[in-house]
Amino acid sequence: MSTYAGTPEAPAGASGAPPSDGPEPPVLEAVGLTKHYPVHGGGARGQRRSAVVHAVDGVDLSLHRGKVVALVGESGSGKSTIARLLAQLQPLTAGRLLLRGDDARTRGRRAFRRYVGKVQMIFQDPFGSLNPVHPVRYTLTRAVRIHQGRLRGQELEDALAALLERVHLTPVERYVDKYPHELSGGQRQRVAIARALAADPEVLLADEPISMLDVSIRLGILNLLADLRDRLHLAILYITHDIASARYFADTTLVMYAGRVVESGDSESVTQRPRHPYTRLLVSSAPDPDALAERAAAPPKGEPPSLVSPPAGCRFHPRCPFATDLCRTEVPPLLDVGRGPGGEPLRAACWGWSDRDGAPQVPADEGREA
Amino acid sequence: GPGGSTGDGDPSAAAGVGTETLTVGMPNGVQTENQSPFATGSSALSLGYAFVIYEPLMMRNQARPSEDPEPWLAESITWNEDFTQAVITPRPGVTWSDGEEFTADDVAFSVQLRIDNEGLNAAALPYDEVTTDGSTVTVSFTAPQFVNQAKLYDLLMVPEHLWSGVEDPTTFTNTEPVGTGPYTLESWTPQAATVVARDDYWGGQPQVPEIRYSSYNDNNALTTALTTGEAQWGWTFIADYENVYISADPDHHHQYAAAGLGIDALYVNNETKPFDDVAFRRALNMVIDRQELVDIATSGVNPPLTNATGLPLPAGQEFLSAAYADAELAVDVAGAKALLTDAGYTWSGEALVDPDGEKVTFELTNPAGWNDYLTALDLIKNAASRLGAEATVQPANADGWFADIIPPGNFQASLHWTDGGATPWDLYADIMDGAQYKKLGEPATWNFGRFQDDTATTALADYAAATDDATRQAAMDTIQKVFVEQVPAIPIWSRPATAQYSSKHYVGWPSEDDPYNQPQPTGVQAAQIVMNLEPAS
Amino acid sequence: MFLRNPKALVGIAILAVFAVLAVLGPWIAPYDPNQVSRDLLQAPSGAHWLGTDHTGRDILSQLIVGTRGVLVVGLVAGVAATALGVVVGVTAGFVGGAGDETLSAVSNVFLVIPQLPLIIIIAAQLPSAGGITVALVIGVTGWAWGARVLRAQTLSLRRRDFVEAARATGERTWRIVLAEVLPNLTAIIAAGFVGTVIFAVLSQVTLAFIGITPVSEWNWGTILFWAQNNLALQRGAWWWFVPAGLCIALLGMALTLINFGIDELVNPRLRSTGMHARTLRRRGIRPRVGFTPVVRAGRPAVETSEEER
């Protein structure tokens, strides 16, 4: 296989973006997205009988064609849940979902199948999302048949070959009849991507597509997605723990904490000059071999909050060095905190950026200038 | 006594009382504590110890039904001429096991109990009334009871002083039974009841100090127990008994089959094809090899019937019509085929075709698990095939057979027994009594084959009501004539009362050489047998 | 791969023999099993390889002809119970909610009701409880355990990503169940099937033996019924009693062995050791969890002292 032909990766917001005159309306938009999972009995004894996990609370999000939105944040903050909600694999607890401005909440199976033709998802776990009993051929054939009509014989073979070639699983014959357990993690991940692409979607929800791979394979996959974004004007939601890759690959980055978006803006600004204390913690925690000396000595302390009974007010306040009473009582909205290089707004959900009484004093700018 | 027994009740035999417990085994499964001599399912009746606690009025020799009965609790019973009234004179000097004296009132009470409670009248005797004058009891009936004499003799007597206070005798479980018999109940467990000898029994000192009545769950368990000597007296069908049972202890193990007047017959459905045609009935009757059936199906235990009248011989010898004294049942395939040809039957290849042009087929049925019957059916099937008739054996569910097959006549051919009794009347009435006729589909109590012949019906009624032997013999001749000519059922073998016993500890059992009664422990004869036992030297 | 598993191979061989007997039984049996003869209760001989019974019928023929009844009952009951179990269990697990509650309640009831007594009650009362009837009764009463296991498994499968992924691809529900979920349940279904077949065979034989079902249809239980009722053991006629019981046990053994094979086939963890058992023995390697064998080229396995052995 030769995934890499020396193509430079597409820099964020650079010429690779589709020709756009004015702000193009989002393909997929979520407003006030909320998901609560009921849980029985609670973990420890003596807890409430039936509680809910506040997995996602009031998240707004929009995906545009030819753009990549990165979603970063702590584990368990609800990133995958958002992807599943957008793919309509789970019902919303509250909120709206708009596909090209129309309510996308499908009723009935047919409408759902039309929807999945436009919005496809790559699951987080490449070991779980391929059925171990079916070979690659079956998985892809099903996707092709559903979305491209009843192809047969040579036509089908050609379609499969085209898909596998697209994800650089070549020579095609070597992979098409393999079972998932015969493939490496990266290869599986690419089969999953190929399956999603078979639908020719407009929106791709990629949930940590590279988490389990070594860096060289990671790069191959990111390049593939960038290429698709540019050629097919895909809108991509890119969920990751790897902030550096978000910086490189995504136009916009959202930071999540405990079910809420705490910061959003263009990737460069969010990763280089984070505003929210949590984002700062996140960015400073990311390993960076080039900045060994600058590492803050104090290790971050504290546990992620319980989502069954999340802290009142700002959910980050128990771990926040700047927290005040205001933070402990009132939920901070996403506040405008500046403009990115392209003039797009930067937002952070931190009282430190408001002029309310009792707002915490967050040091103005910790970010390093480039 | 007149029964030819050697020592019942003879005080001189009380030389040395035995020390061993005698174990009686019965394959009757679950037992519950019920010592009622009336309740059909009671432990006492089903295991048989009721018959050593309670006693009958007269002791019949069931191995020789024509012999006169021997006085037991009754010194005598005399009938009026038409057998509608019996006068019972109780034996003096008999005491109940609680010390009370046995009187005529007890007899009258015991009979009255059966009159008052339909549920206790298991013999279904048509009582009219019972009276007593203090020393004798007179029982009258609504119909002549010549053929039912034995049923009166067999009635068990219960003490008035205890039973008169019983609120509902039908549900009374009588946990502390008091009788006149030689034994009293010592202990009861679901597995076994133990009785011990009385020392004030009117008939002398029983020589067996203790008898244990054990219940086994099925024939096989009992067979094993009898074979190993764990049980020494019981009755069950033991296939190949000589190898299985006798040979386990040839010196002591014995099996005695006392032939009475009961037989097993192949009941055929006289109202449906192919048995609605007397020619076919007769033909089938002619091809069955009874000796073979007996040898294979019953290990030779049941004596084959040899006489055309179906009477078991020699027990029925004195009732045999002179016309058939020498009419032997013999296999005659050619004769049977000739008979069928005359009647219009033809053959298509091997297969027999009836005058209507249909192939002759029929189904033989009996409950699954009735091994000797089913084996016999298999052999009858083979015999039928010699005529070209195609028979199949279809074992049925036992309950279904009892409930839905036999009474409503929902069969083509099936083996069934007849009652025994003191005369062959029961045998014939059970097969061919038109008075018992029920339409097909309605449950009948006897005459399952739906046989109707007025001559026979009248003759049966005459026999029962006759007041003299000549009339009876005439009626019997008629009955047998119809039986032989019409073949309402196909007699197969006689149905002896069989039992196994061990002479290891006790001797004096009924046997071929000393047939003083039938040998089973569950019957009124038990009291006579145990009193006849003495320790083996 | 399946055929390289010695256990499965033995199982299949035994089963194949029985299957051939079941199909060809009436033609290859040396005698008509109902044909009485004068050779009463003969010990095995050249004429009667397994001797004769009390009416001189050939026992080998009964055994051969009886194979079909046993296999048919086992198969029908197994298929019926498995089908019911799969339908109920997978449906309950997959639909969830009220449907699940209802179906689980029903299968729990069936699970708690004692099966053999129920079969006896039903079989005893049916006018003619032939083989197929018995099989159906066993099937209808015996599906609950499979349903419960399958439901639990389906519940966990339903939450797996590949099922979600199939939905996200746009698969229809029935297709998800049939093509995505069911294939992953193969091992459980197979085990359940084998279990039910063995249970059905044992039940049928037991019912015949205790005389609940007709003894006219030849099967191994019928042979034992006749043998027991005619005191085969007491008469020393082991040839009458022993072979049928052995056949039942052999059939069960074959099925269990095949099940082992299926297990090792679908469970990749078992596959390698199962298949290479002989090689391992030859090379003196004993694969153990926790103590990886060390085999240096040319030398036998390091025999470490083992307090375990």
Place this chain on the structure above:
Amino acid sequence: MTGPVLEIRDLRVDYGFGDDPTHVLRGVDLTLHRGEVLGLAGESGCGKSTLAYAATRLLPPPGLITGGEVWLTDREGNRNDILGLTDAQLRAARWRDVAIVFQGAMSSLNPVFRIGRQLTDGIRAHRPGLSARDLEARAAELLEMVGISADRLRAYPHQLSGGMRQRVMIAMALALEPQVLLMDEPTTALDVVMQRQILEQIMELRDRLGFSVVLITHDVSLLVEVADRIAIMYAGEIVEEATAADVYRRPRHPYAHGLLGSFPPLHGPRRELAGIPGSPPDLQRLAAGCPFAPRCPHAMDVCQQVRPVLGPPRTGEARRVACHLHGADLPGDVAFPAELAR
């Protein structure tokens, strides 16, 4: 840093008992010194986990150790070959001398026991004399050490979050203050905050207790940050081994170079990412020469035929590399790639 505690010599491992086994480790040489953190990185599927398991003989079937030695120097200074120990000796050495934290913390805890019990049973096995109270106290201390409050001792594994379970595993591994701690991707699937929290805790404990660590991870930037030395594996062999700074700044092996050029930096100027063309080799069908040759931009004829051995480069630096380019007999006509000579 003093002498070696763990020396792996020419370790060979096969998967599969049949006639056609996969040779997963093909002569691995590695030395771990006292008090040091050794990072192990490499392509996924190159045998890193296998190495960790094999060194402790915990490799599950169908794994088979077919050659090599693993020398462990215990506290008293005795050197023992783990591969030659009896079961009882091995049991005694495990946990006391070598502890291991597995890749999946989720499945490494017994779901039916409270974590307190799981923490103590290892201690009890090695120190039979301890009283229940001592054990309890020690367990509490261990939990506190990894930042979990002691009242969680009575919790079941399923009542803990993933990060907590991971830390329980680490606490467990440290229970007997082993000399060597093998950690197989202890922080995959955790976010960077949690990852840092855990790693800093380990480093702190290392400084305090003085054990040595082998850290296996895909995250090269993390390795550069925390490890003293880094070994790069490729297709069942170590291809390069040097101090962290050397590996990061001056990779010598073309694969190591490719690896380091494949991850984007978080800060600073955006740089061009090179990546590594081609795909990992099929371990079952390895050709004779250097396994990296098919993907190597500098492959020479000799690379196709001869497997390079791991050794010091021609320049004589204090590091080891398995590449013909750095071999003593590099043909003169080959243009030495500049990026490998920084």
Place this chain on the structure above:
Amino acid sequence: MSFFLRRAVFYVFTAWAAITLNFVIPRLLPGDPVTALIGRMQGRIDSGAEQSLRVLFGLDQDMSLWQQYVEYWRLLLHGDLGLSFTHFPTPVSDIVAQALPWTVGLVGISTVVAFLLGTAVGTGIGWRRGTWADSLLPITTFFSAVPYFWLGLIAIAVFAVNLGWFPSSGSYDRGMVPTLSWEFVGSVVYYGTLPALTVVISSVSGWVLGMRNMMVTVSSEDYVTVAHAKGLSSRAVVVGYAARNAILPQVSSFTLALGFVVGGTLVMEMVFSYQGIGYTLFEAVTTHDYPLMQGCFLVITLSVLVANLVADFAYAALDPRTRQEG
């Protein structure tokens, strides 16, 4: 709904369903108790007594099925199971009380013994996969499918009849009256040995196989490897880690086995003439003794239900994860 409420609802529902089924089945089936009884006596009672029996059994009244159902519940709630037909007029509850302890005692104990023994052996075989222990497998698979009665009868032929080591039938010396004496207890043990042994032998294999398979699966779980890595003694690993987890499915199967206690006992009771509930039920079935049939079936079902309940709790105690799920 909480875990306990849901369980409670389940048990109540199941009990209701079983009790109702229990009412319905005998009535749906053909046959008639009186004719069956007369038949069973084979001429020992006169056929003319049929009507008297009907009156006795209360079969002469005409009640709608619904009325009968209500009446059935009313009596049941008063603890009245009615009078047996065949053992008239003994109350069904007496018969059941007489039989049940024997079944529970003998078969219950041997099932528990078989479970423990099989689980222990299965643990050994599963743990020692690849050694001589594997050769036990064919034997086990063979015994797992041996018909019980076959084994029992052969055992009787060999050990009771030929060798005379054990009695061939009965539950204690028939000469004894049950008392709490050593002699009696000794007799019960002596008589129970052979039946119990055969029950154990024929059922132990299933446990061995089940446990062995689970052991093989569990042995490859990561936490078992961790236990090895901790240097625990092999006993601690096998007992504490592998077997401890492998036994969980065995516990669920054990509930199922309790259902078989009564089913399987029927054959045992027939073969060994042992008194017990199974044979009582069998007799009731063959004689159409509705009240007795219902009584036995009810008791059997309820005891299985109770066993399930116990097993539910045992499972929850053994597996902390279940306590949290619904």
